[in-house]
Amino acid sequence: MIKSSTARVDGSSSDQTRQALIRAGLKLFGTKGYDGASTREIAAEAGANIGSIAYHFGGKEGLRAACARHIVDTIQGVARQVLALDEAAGPMAPEVARKRLETALETMVAFIIARPEAGEFVQFLLRELAQPTPALDIIYDGIFLPMHSRMCRIWEAATGEPAESERTKITVFTLIGQVVYFRIGRIAVERRLGWQGIGPAESAAVLAVARDNLDAILASRGKEKP
Amino acid sequence: MIKSSTARVDGSSSDQTRQALIRAGLKLFGTKGYDGASTREIAAEAGANIGSIAYHFGGKEGLRAACARHIVDTIQGVARQVLALDEAAGPMAPEVARKRLETALETMVAFIIARPEAGEFVQFLLRELAQPTPALDIIYDGIFLPMHSRMCRIWEAATGEPAESERTKITVFTLIGQVVYFRIGRIAVERRLGWQGIGPAESAAVLAVARDNLDAILASRGKEKP
């Protein structure tokens, strides 16, 4: 029998192990992949027993889905306040929109590259992204689609290019891609640059380049049809 | 006992199954991941028996390494002629270097995104990249390092920024990243853009944006210190 999804906020024993299992799942699925991580490892990492996975999530697949949902909830919580501010402000002036794009880039770099805890999140996401899986649907609808749509709308405000045009969508994907690569290719990047890890100094260097790229692209789009 | 690495060019039975196993390994490791693909599946896909993997490669890990080596050999074969032309031409004029960067981008898009056969290659690479593994060393030294170094040198010729500077290295990574994302995030991209797949038309659209981005970045770098 699977525990209902009604989240309990108190520190009940049940909820504690549930959270611990999700944390452990996120970590091990992210680092070793879904197939590479065994339920025994995950239970051990969470300080729980093997049976608890079946009890709380119905099985390994259920834990995967719960991890996906947890990521979506967490990110939406952060994003909600940012979005609320934007939407309330009404239509954006191009200058404001450009600043907003830079802020979005900063947030992405900070979250995707720098925050150590986010590493597990992002790597989990990217692994799910590599193949169609039930967890991917949760993530796509909960994060990818709203985030990407939002950035496309800001892009329209900044450049005048229609938000839902193919060109705008692709451009926004390239902006995301240039940042994401530093997480996927992290090992190669560190080796090539002689970095021991990616801390504040290193992520600042990445951000500087990403920002310059964005500014350059914006500048060229602005004067495309003078 | 592991078969020596002396490659045979004739269609001997031994070499045939060896090649078939590598092809099958590349395909299944790429789509399902190393842990997700079983040796039984691979042997079946290759039309061989399970024991042949141990015979030819000493085990599953050996097959993984052989797949990595196969990718390196294949890509180096393609890259060799291109590089030979460049190196022979001596120091590059900025205009020529810029054209070369665009060509490199075209090649990357064509290889990474469009070519269906390359899909297995790239996905295998990206999966290995996600965690440190013996196969990664083979790939880093054989492909990543020489490719990236090469692009950095062309970048220097085009912009005057030192090839081995941190900024140049990071910039080249962003150029690669914006393309690579369309392979990793392919499912999300297809869903968002309403594409049924990424064929010639779609990859042309991606290339157009990537090229515009490159031109914009180059333009801004050129006039940074007027």
Place this chain on the structure above:
DNA sequence: GTCTATAAACAGATAGAC
């Protein structure tokens, strides 16, 4: 070299004691 049979370890799921 190829293929089969088998061993030894490990996977996820489950039943039941507490």
Place this chain on the structure above:
DNA sequence: GTCTATCTGTTTATAGAC
């Protein structure tokens, strides 16, 4: 709710027939 013991299937690796 937690935890243990166990079932069933699958994994890789190996030994040996052909």
